[in-house]
Amino acid sequence: MNGICRRGVLQGAAALAALGYHGDGRAGSAQHGAIPRQPGYQAEKPMTSYIGTPASRVDGRAKVTGAAKYAGEFNTSDLVYGSVVTSSIAKGRIARIDAGEALRIDGVIDVLTHENRPHMASTDAAYRDDVAPEGSPFRPLYDERILFSGQPIALVLAEEWEIARFAASLVRVEYEKETAFTDVHGRHDEAVALHPNGDLFGPPKPRGAAEHAFAAAEIRHEGEYYVPIEHHNPMETYAATVIFGKDGRLTVYDKTQGVQNVQRYLRSVFDMGPEDIRVMSPFAGGAFGSGLRPQYHVALAVLAARALRRSVRLVLTRQQMYGLGYRPAMIQRIKLGAKAGGTLDAIIHDATTVTSQYENFYRQETGWSGLLYKCPNAKYAHKLVRRDLATPCDMRCPSAATGVYALECAMDELAVALKLDPLDLRLRCYSDRDQNADLPYSSKALRECYRQGAEAFGWDKRSAEPRSMRDGAELVGCGMATGVWDAMQMPIAVRIALSANGHADVSCATADIGTGTYTIMTQVAADRLGLPLDSVTVKLGDSTLPQSPVEGGSWMAASVSNGIATTADAVRKELLRLAKRMPNSPLADAAPDEVRLADGKLVSRRDASRAVSIIDAMRSGAVDRIEQEHFTSFADDGSYAHNTHSAVFAEVRVDEQLGVIRVTRVVSAVAAGRILNPKTAASQIMGSVVWGIGMALHEETLLDHNFGRIMNPNIAEYHVPVNADVQDIKVIFVDEPDHIINPLGIKGVGEIGIVGVAAAIANAIYHATGKRVRDLPIAVDKLLR
Amino acid sequence: MINFQYARAADVADAVRQMAADPSAKFIAGGTNLIDLMKEDVERPSRLIDITRLPLKAVEQTPAGGVRIGALVPNSDLAYHPLIEQRYPLLASAILAGASAQLRNMASAGGNLLQRTRCYYFYDIATPCNKREPGSGCSAINGLNRIHAILGASEACIATHPSDMCVALAALDAEVHVAGPGEARTIAFADFHRLPGDTPQFDTNLQQGEIVTAVELPPQGFAAHYTYLKIRDRLSYAFALVSVAAALEFDGAAIKEARLALGGVAHKPWRNMAVEATLRGQTADQAAFARAADELLRDAKGYEHNSFKIDLARRGIVRALTQAAQGRPQSQAVKRIM
Ligand SMILES: Cc1cc2nc3c(=O)[nH]c(=O)nc-3n(C[C@H](O)[C@H](O)[C@H](O)COP(=O)(O)OP(=O)(O)OC[C@H]3O[C@@H](n4cnc5c(N)ncnc54)[C@H](O)[C@@H]3O)c2cc1C
């Protein structure tokens, strides 16, 4: 789930190139083959027995028994423990740093600071990872400059974790402080305007004459919507264990969404060869986009291991997690002009988002507005404000979670102005084409999402007027919103090694950040190889495995599944070659496409009685192992738009006197191509809905602008929904065959579930109370104001 | 977190003796507040005196007809103790409105009384805070003060006491038993916590070296007409923005006795006996409740972000008194406001 957001039609290799992703030597020997763009993939008859079934997580047992190890849990003898000291000011320089007292503590080995650290690269390019935004990436412990509060400024290394932490409290720092500015509001004259279509994430080009059309529109709505800074708060805090090998080579257990991205980054920062460092991340306890870029902890852990020539573990505290990236605060202005009949004339979407002083992080918040609905005139603007904060980063459905929140609240307000049912307005504006790119979709079953979602929710029982539904002391409200996200796919390599005993090892350097990647990979491989689930072992999260992009953007399910299919097909061909050479082979004249793998056998599609078992084929060919590695890329001629969609319906109950809000029901109907595993997919959507509830009602990183400091850096005071806040959530996957996007018809589901949820809840609160709160989170003080 | 010594106390006298020997030591009970603060270097005790084995774990009836609660009774055990559930459901309800099940299992009665404010600045040693470091200034007054006090605050500190349990104990007129280097003594609940004044570093009137041994409830438990109503930023597991403990006793249709305590609004659970007295003899109607609310909040003062609490408290008081009068106490399991 989570990750890089892009808008529009840019696909596959082009997107990767734009993201700075480049191939690495590892897969060089493998065969490369792009899946050719065809007018339509033949819908494969479901010979499958696992794809589409609710298989339980293959790693479930390991996780609940503790057998699954996370980055901070790998052990080795003679481990050194690190503890980070962070800056207490937001801007200025370190005038003096005194580790004397810390160094006098028994068990302290060293204290690294900018003054005594070993050599690190000195160019920005060396620190620029695969998904870095434009700018000058942060360099931990590099020099005396303070760029944000919570910046790491010293690393204490000790024989025990407790000693390291104690000694960290003894490091004395004097600063030369400068005035910091951290508020997204104010000083907008200094903002940087992004050029329309100037780059991948800049606002799209305008169409028509939006300002004019807005001014002339029969019905107009204009509103400003605010989303505060939010943090990812994965359960597992960032951690790395660096094992210092006898040969000086490093094995780095890291928490990340991209082991190869981290490996390349570390190599370039520390000028190491490809074989000198291996990065592993078999499990991650949630990441949500925060692990797309290498985090400072891993650089510091490697720095320390190289300095001490010992193995090092560094685990960040919960408080230190708030010194990493975040969803940027944003102010969005939306203008909608419509005809009285409920069709759109004009959409104008302006966004102002926050970034750091050293990197320009932004995503395309505004473009979703003009893409989604039929509207001849659209115009976008996006301004960046630089603040004395860490650089923001991708957070689950970056840009759509926020941009579509604003759009879908504005659409609700327009429906009120038009005296139309909000769902009816969406249907009147429905578009079968991507309105920005003017392209048809490879598939779009949003209409069906609206229908099935509304039916399951009982939308027809909603009375139109706000404050018209109540139950005792509670006002009842129903709201809805549309969701949209990209269906991306990325070039990827997959290796399959099939043994003569009928067991397959499937490997790829992707990540499973808790989403179920291990499980769907197992399912797809089992299907494609005709093996039972437990005859497939998936390996991932290891930089030495075949090449993979970072796990993000909801692109991994589609990419890796089709990657497995490509390689499995090659395995099948190889098996057929062997089978044909058998004496009196029943498959002697079968063409590769005429056979499939099922139940451990190669079987003719025409005549199921003609079959050869995998074991026999391999035995007769005297091979005990078939290994294939193939690179799959997704050719795209740009003639279709690929997106996932959803319709979200929410019911809230609001105590009229006290403003206590309860989200009692949410129905999310999702169109996301073929669903590989309805169980893991539904948990992705459900988790996203929970997060949407948090976005609507709870989440906010509180900054004290006097100190430029985050004041609620812990999950007691940074509120996310708890069980009591989450009631009935129903997830529906509507059927959405897609014969164009890729052979398996797969899109991703990691992010689409959050889009629209906050808007549906905000709209429901308006419907319940008649009060429109346009800044998130909708807390009691805003509602009673 | 700094290095510290650790020692177990054998009995109350030993605990007191150990504390007298090392004034920068701290008692540790459940540790759910103290350890958090130690990790953030807010509390830097030289020694932890573990009191969890002291024989202060009983909930027992007193000869006077009340109930005595040992300082080490876990919050969960207390909330589900039959004596408390039946005779003092207001206390049970307030406890269950607080924290989470896991925390309540660890937290002790004494620790709950002595838990410290949740003011963000108090927790962050990078910022000035008079409570943490007397004389350094109050960052909240001109900072993030949405969760801060509207009553009884001072120029020096506008923090609130975060406990739910204590709001019920205040309403119930509990007493706190303490032992120390001097005579064992009993402190009326209203005098246990204090207002910040110009010494906000002191949350309570406990003297250096004293240990809480028990909390005692008087016989009257208001089991028929009570409620604990807590309004917070999510439906569970958040500290109160405003909470109201209300307890009524009727004589026919007329109110014979009223208790009203507020949480989340001041440096201590907020009560005003004079306001409670005005309810005596009145019938339970909205107008009377609204007048009482206005009276209780008469001197309330908001800061940049927390003025909403004044209106919220007013609404909460009226609603809580209504719930109590109707004998429909707020459920802590069902989050719908009754
Ligand atoms: C995430 C979170 C959420 C919470 N939410 C709520 C909430 O909603 N409502 C609520 O009311 N509370 C809440 N709490 C606070 C919780 O109730 C307290 O942490 C708990 O009651 C403290 O009890 P303890 O035994 O763990 O105290 P400890 O942490 O052991 O001690 C706290 C303090 O009391 C002192 N102390 C302990 N026992 C004695 C004694 N017998 N005599 C003298 N001094 C003593 C200690 O020295 C220390 O200074 C929350 C806590 C957390 C961490």
Ligand code: SF4
């Ligand atoms: S309100 Fe009190 S606790 Fe908070 S910063 Fe001010 S002095 Fe410190």
